Amino acid sequence: MSFDRRKFLKSAGMGVAGLALGNVQLIAQQSIVKEDTKRNYLPTLKADVIVVGAGPSGVPAALAAAREGAKVILLEEDLTPGGAPVDQYVTFMCGAPRVGIYLETVKELNKKQSLGTTPSSTFGEYAWDGKNHWWMPSSYSRVWNAMITAEKNLTLMCGCRVVDVLMSTKGNRNTVNGVIMMRNQLYQRVEAPVTIDATGTGLVAAKAGCSFFYGSDAKKDFNESIGLEKSDGRVQPCTQMFISQRTRSNTEFPREVFKTGVLLYDDPKWETHMTPEEAAKKDAGIYLHWGATVPVVDTTDPIQVADAQRDAIEMLKPKFQALQEAGYVSHIAPKIGVRECRRIRGEYVLTVDDVLKGVFHDDHIADAWYSLDPWGMKIDEKIKQSVGPYGIPYRSLIPLNTEGLLTAGRIISGTRLAMSSYRVQPICGTIGQAAGTAAAMAALNNTGVRNLDVKSLQLKLDKLGLFDWYKNVKMEVKNKPWRK
Amino acid sequence: MSLNRRSFIRKATAGIALGALSPSFLSGQNNTDVKSFISTHPTLNFDVAVVGAGPGGVPAAIAAARNGARVVLIEEDNLPGGAPVDMYVAFICGGPRVGNFRKMVKNLNDNHTIGGVTCSTFGNAGQDGKNHWWMPGDYAQVIYQMIAAEKNITLLCGSPVVDTIVTYKGNRNVVQGVRIMRNGELQDIRAGITIDATGSGIVAAMAGCDYMFGSEAKSDFNEHIGLEVADGKIQPCTLMFITERIKRNAVLPIDKMKGSSGVEDNYKDWIRAADKEDMIKRDAGIYLHWGKTVYCKDTRDSLQVAEAQRKALDGLEENMQILHEAGFATHLAPKIGVREVRRIKGEYVLTERDLSKGVQPDDKIADAHYAFDVWGMKIEEKLKHIPPYGIPYRSLIPLNTEGLLLSGRIISATRIAHSSLRVQPICSNIGEAAGTAAAMAAMYKTGVRSIDVKELQTNLEVNGLFNGFKRK
Numbered sequence: 001m002s003f004d005r006r007k008f009l010k011s012a013g014m015g016v017a018g019l020a021l022g023n024v025q026l027i028a029q030q031s032i033v034k035e036d037t038k039r040n041y042l043p044t045l046k047a048d049v050i051v052v053g054a055g056p057s058g059v060p061a062a063l064a065a066a067r068e069g070a071k072v073i074l075l076e077e078d079l080t081p082g083g084a085p086v087d088q089y090v091t092f093m094c095g096a097p098r099v100g101i102y103l104e105t106v107k108e109l110n111k112k113q114s115l116g117t118t119p120s121s122t123f124g125e126y127a128w129d130g131k132n133h134w135w136m137p138s139s140y141s142r143v144w145n146a147m148i149t150a151e152k153n154l155t156l157m158c159g160c161r162v163v164d165v166l167m168s169t170k171g172n173r174n175t176v177n178g179v180i181m182m183r184n185q186l187y188q189r190v191e192a193p194v195t196i197d198a199t200g201t202g203l204v205a206a207k208a209g210c211s212f213f214y215g216s217d218a219k220k221d222f223n224e225s226i227g228l229e230k231s232d233g234r235v236q237p238c239t240q241m242f243i244s245q246r247t248r249s250n251t252e253f254p255r256e257v258f259k260t261g262v263l264l265y266d267d268p269k270w271e272t273h274m275t276p277e278e279a280a281k282k283d284a285g286i287y288l289h290w291g292a293t294v295p296v297v298d299t300t301d302p303i304q305v306a307d308a309q310r311d312a313i314e315m316l317k318p319k320f321q322a323l324q325e326a327g328y329v330s331h332i333a334p335k336i337g338v339r340e341c342r343r344i345r346g347e348y349v350l351t352v353d354d355v356l357k358g359v360f361h362d363d364h365i366a367d368a369w370y371s372l373d374p375w376g377m378k379i380d381e382k383i384k385q386s387v388g389p390y391g392i393p394y395r396s397l398i399p400l401n402t403e404g405l406l407t408a409g410r411i412i413s414g415t416r417l418a419m420s421s422y423r424v425q426p427i428c429g430t431i432g433q434a435a436g437t438a439a440a441m442a443a444l445n446n447t448g449v450r451n452l453d454v455k456s457l458q459l460k461l462d463k464l465g466l467f468d469w470y471k472n473v474k475m476e477v478k479n480k481p482w483r484k
Numbered sequence: 485m486s487l488n489r490r491s492f493i494r495k496a497t498a499g500i501a502l503g504a505l506s507p508s509f510l511s512g513q514n515n516t517d518v519k520s521f522i523s524t525h526p527t528l529n530f531d532v533a534v535v536g537a538g539p540g541g542v543p544a545a546i547a548a549a550r551n552g553a554r555v556v557l558i559e560e561d562n563l564p565g566g567a568p569v570d571m572y573v574a575f576i577c578g579g580p581r582v583g584n585f586r587k588m589v590k591n592l593n594d595n596h597t598i599g600g601v602t603c604s605t606f607g608n609a610g611q612d613g614k615n616h617w618w619m620p621g622d623y624a625q626v627i628y629q630m631i632a633a634e635k636n637i638t639l640l641c642g643s644p645v646v647d648t649i650v651t652y653k654g655n656r657n658v659v660q661g662v663r664i665m666r667n668g669e670l671q672d673i674r675a676g677i678t679i680d681a682t683g684s685g686i687v688a689a690m691a692g693c694d695y696m697f698g699s700e701a702k703s704d705f706n707e708h709i710g711l712e713v714a715d716g717k718i719q720p721c722t723l724m725f726i727t728e729r730i731k732r733n734a735v736l737p738i739d740k741m742k743g744s745s746g747v748e749d750n751y752k753d754w755i756r757a758a759d760k761e762d763m764i765k766r767d768a769g770i771y772l773h774w775g776k777t778v779y780c781k782d783t784r785d786s787l788q789v790a791e792a793q794r795k796a797l798d799g800l801e802e803n804m805q806i807l808h809e810a811g812f813a814t815h816l817a818p819k820i821g822v823r824e825v826r827r828i829k830g831e832y833v834l835t836e837r838d839l840s841k842g843v844q845p846d847d848k849i850a851d852a853h854y855a856f857d858v859w860g861m862k863i864e865e866k867l868k869h870i871p872p873y874g875i876p877y878r879s880l881i882p883l884n885t886e887g888l889l890l891s892g893r894i895i896s897a898t899r900i901a902h903s904s905l906r907v908q909p910i911c912s913n914i915g916e917a918a919g920t921a922a923a924m925a926a927m928y929k930t931g932v933r934s935i936d937v938k939e940l941q942t943n944l945e946v947n948g949l950f951n952g953f954k955r956k
């Protein structure tokens with residue numbers, strides 16, 4: 001039997017568990033950035049707003065803050081911005097509404113980067129036409145690079161990994177004053193009155209000592225009407241996406257090999273829902289695949305996530321082979337798609353009942369509409385179909401007992417079931433835009449994130465069109481913004 | 485010590501491993517202490533630690549493992565492979581193709597040819613006068629397989645190294661391992677011997693090793709090729725991409741594109757506009773492009789590399805639009821291709837003179853054959869093409885440092901010499917030697933300097949590393 005790395009690590013953990021405290025004290029006495037005098041520190045950077053993570057919530061947050069006049073630094077550990085659509089190949093639209101910066105993005109993608117080479121004519125005002133749309137990962141890089149470059153107040157720093165948070169304590173609150181990032185061998189402090197955690201993993205908030213949730217809640221934890229009797233600590237599994245594409249002209253897509261999870265572009269139907277004749281006529285030539293789905297116990301641990309990726313790719317071998325024999329090539333996403341990580345506890349915890357009842361709190365700063373979609377958990381189809389639009393409250397972006405920090409994207413304060421709805425890119429984009437606008441207001445007016453005038457924030461977002469869709473579109477819409 | 489959230493999670497780490505951490509454990513504890521950064525992961529111990537699962541690292545790990553060492557292979561990215569996987573340097577250049585490298589490309593040719601059919605002229609070492617390349621994802625798959633075939637390799641992906649663990653003994657640094665970051669937490673990985681296969685030389689740099697960066701002057705090492713005055717410059721970076729047709733009759737708009745030269749798989753020439761008719765007939769439909777080359781002043785700084793990548797992307801906008809209109813999809817490499825970073829000073833500095841004369845040192849541990857190839861520097865044709873030469877073991881040993889070996893392009897060499905040895909087959913051969921030596925040093929508990937080089941050479945010989953230039 002082959003060497004099982006996971007067993008090895010587990011047993012190593014158990015083995016020294018008893019000594020853990022003692023050993024660990026010796027090895028890592030202090031913050032990694034305090035120890036070594038040979039560590040090189042570059043001069044400290046100062047900004048009004050720091051956004052950590054240039055992904056679906058971070059890019060809109062950074063753009064929004066910059067457009068409000070704040071000096072913004074956007075930090076990204078990879079060499080190129082984009083996050084999930086670029087490195088996990090999550091490049092299709094799911095969820096609604098499509099407004100604000102997210103809408104700007106997809107409109108640009110449709111205009112210039114449509115896979116069909118001409119923009120989809122039915123795309124419409126809110127990117128809403130009942131068809132599936134997706135774009136090349138590199139298209140997202142190009143569009144976002146251009147949007148970021150256009151903002152003079154915005155500095156994008158890629159290849160910069162946040163390793164620590166700058167903190168002070170005041171009374172009974174922690175205050176985040178910025179971050180420390182690593183650029184290869186070099187360290188650099190970045191200071192700002194407001195930092196936005198748009199990492200998708202909640203790393204910055206965790207390092208700031210914020211409380212967080214991880215894994216399933218029990219129904220009674222937040223008095224939810226549906227859910228598990230007992231929490232099981234599980235998170236949604238991870239999916240390895242890939243793109244297949246023809247090479248020679250005499251190729252035929254081997255559709256019988258793929259039972260599910262193959263998406264064409266600009267079409268209402270999925271590949272396997274088409275008849276062979278329809279598929280042959282469409283002759284897409286390029287497909288987005290939900291390749292293989294693997295459970296991961298701890299998505300905060302990149303080693304476990306990488307391990308899952310290895311397993312997923314192994315599982316996909318026969319499919320890659322079938323594609324190769326048919327004259328197609330497969331582009332494997334550099335990272336496996338992670339759906340869920342930490343959820344940072346905030347001033348309000350959004351629950352599944354907020355979602356099911358369609359609640360718009362007084363401090364709502366983003367509209368949201370997507371079904372409950374927790375992979376790995378069965379939910380009554382009727383309940384799923386009944387989900388209507390709801391609002392994301394500002395309080396869910398404010399971590400408990402912490403000043404100077406806002407959360408954006410899927411890590412905001414919510415139960416797992418609620419999060420299974422708002423975790424999609426259009427909603428993360430809108431939350432990001434709200435977070436960025438709020439951060440700029442808090443930084444430039446020198447208030448904390450809590451003392452923000454929420455009405456004023458809502459007015460700004462309204463002017464930017466963030467609430468237009470909900471105001472203009474009837475509730476009885478035919479095409480629900482989620483997969484069948 | 486007051487109970488804080490982090491120590492709670494540390495105790496519950498075993499719980500997470502068993503999948504039972506409930507959110508109700510996590511309450512709103514106030515952290516009023518100044519943050520202290522205590523690792524939640526226990527130290528791991530191995531015989532050999534290889535940092536960087538790329539062309540210099542994977543062969544090193546495999547060689548160390550087959551020689552009986554318990555090996556950890558540490559990679560910052562989620563997928564193993566390095567340059568061919570994340571920079572799309574999927575194309576073979578240089579030789580000889582022996583040992584592990586040969587096994588890898590044979591596997592790629594047997595099972596993963598882009599055309600779907602094994603190339604019959606590929607021969608023993610893929611040297612048939614034609615260009616060959618494979619999909620980045622296929623490199624990753626083959627590398628996973630080769631690693632999995634070794635019982636003693638633990639692969640840790642998603643683990644960037646943030647520090648080298650080093651102590652000081654007498655007048656030498658002794659490297660004892662590295663420290664990785666796992667999403668905000670630290671973990672120490674200790675090993676008898678560490679191999680720096682990062683391509684950037686960062687492990688060696690963090691250990692305090694002396695290194696060279698940028699052009700030397702000819703006179704620094706008595707070279708006949710090079711600059712009169714050192715200018716500190718390095719080779720530029722190239723953003724690669726792969727294009728394929730979407731609609732079945734789309735044709736690569738080679739006549740409209742400016743630059744971004746490319747190759748088909750299994751064809752001898754680069755594709756050119758003049759060749760368009762033939763290209764259509766060959767109907768490959770997929771091309772690997774040297775997209776855009778930009779100069780990055782300091783490749784040691786990941787931010788500057790990222791800026792170079794953004795500049796390259798801007799410069800590619802026009803071509804990408806042309807490709808899009810012609811019905812082709814563009815897959816950009818996740819990382820811009822970096823040719824040169826640090827060169828660590830070792831017990832011997834390989835020079836242009838050595839290579840031009842085809843040196844075969846007594847402590848040769850790898851065969852090498854490739855022209856001087858310095859992007860950004862003009863070298864006379866007749867001086868560029870050099871005979872096969874040997875890499876000395878001494879160039880893998882960093883000065884004043886024990887417990888550390890160098891692998892791949894960061895070995896001790898001048899810039900001109902580096903421009904030849906930096907290609908993947910040679911890096912792989914160096915890697916196998918480094919891995920074998922590391923295993924010997926770790927198992928026999930000698931330093932890297934005290935291993936029996938003859939024994940090392942015999943071991944490599946048995947594994948075919950010197951078959952490249954033997955008569956068949």
